[in-house]
Amino acid sequence: MRMVDCVNEGAKEVEEWFDKLPYAKQKVTKLHFFFHDRFAGKHNITAVRVAHGSDTNKSPTFFGLVFIMDDPLTEGMKPTSKELGRAQGLYAFSGRDELSLLMSFNLVFTTGEFNGSTLTVLGRNPAVPHREMPIVGGSGAFRMARGVASAKLRSFSMTTGNALIEYNVVVLHY
Numbered sequence: 158m159r160m161v162d163c164v165n166e167g168a169k170e171v172e173e174w175f176d177k178l179p180y181a182k183q184k185v186t187k188l189h190f191f192f193h194d195r196f197a198g199k200h201n202i203t204a205v206r207v208a209h210g211s212d213t214n215k216s217p218t219f220f221g222l223v224f225i226m227d228d229p230l231t232e233g234m235k236p237t238s239k240e241l242g243r244a245q246g247l248y249a250f251s252g253r254d255e256l257s258l259l260m261s262f263n264l265v266f267t268t269g270e271f272n273g274s275t276l277t278v279l280g281r282n283p284a285v286p287h288r289e290m291p292i293v294g295g296s297g298a299f300r301m302a303r304g305v306a307s308a309k310l311r312s313f314s315m316t317t318g319n320a321l322i323e324y325n326v327v328v329l330h331y
Contacts, residue, residue, distance in 0.1 A: 174300065181331040186299075188326040190230045190241050191311070197318020201236075203228045207247075218257075219250040230264065234311065234321060242266040248282070256284035264306075264326075274298040276328060278306050286310065292328050304328030 166174075196204040203226060210221025227245050231238035246262025264276040274297030280290035288308045295302030304327050311321040 178301075178331060184330055186326075186328050186330065188324070188328070190232060190324050190326075191234050191238070192228055192230055192244055192308075192322040192324055193236050194226060194228050194320040194322065195318055196224060196320070197315075202318075204248075213250075216250075216253070218252050218255060220253045222250040224248050226262065230266075230324075234323075239268070241268055242271075246278075251281070252283070258282040258284075260290055271298050276302055276304075276306075276326065282308070292326065295328070295330060299328060299330045302328050302330040304330075 194204050195202055196206070204224045205226075206222065207225050208221075208223040210216075213219060213221040225247050227243055229236070229240050230242045230244055231240055233239070243265045244262050245265055246260070248262070249259045251257055251259040258281070260282045261279050262277075264278065266272055266274050275295055276292050276299050277294040278290050279293045282288050282290055286309065290306045290308065292302055292304040292306055307325045307327075309323045309325075311323050313320045
């Protein structure tokens, strides 16, 4: 099993980091990547159904359906593009009368400058062409992060169970 590098600082180092925080300069980081969600098919499933409500199968909006995901984040649109990290967490169909999801996941970076760092996304994801979700925190290079994850659906197929979402992220951190 592959292990993701993580922040290798202990409590003392984190405390020292916070002591220096009043003197730290805020940074703005912009990230661009593609999120590959595969929820059906026979191979390489990255999102699995874990719960549903008693009326989910009758709902036109899949209200009550919950998935756990571990989706690759890639540099390009193709699934074979360089992997930058993973989106790990859950999404739940939360709109009873409209198609919308509650997203709760971490963007876990596994290569490059941000290897071992995370960003946490928590928010509403309506089924519209362009959506915006808040970044509410992070770890490693993204400690004390806040920002916005803008998502655009690039392709979706119920037949193959594949969804491709383009992300542009702007995050403030120290």
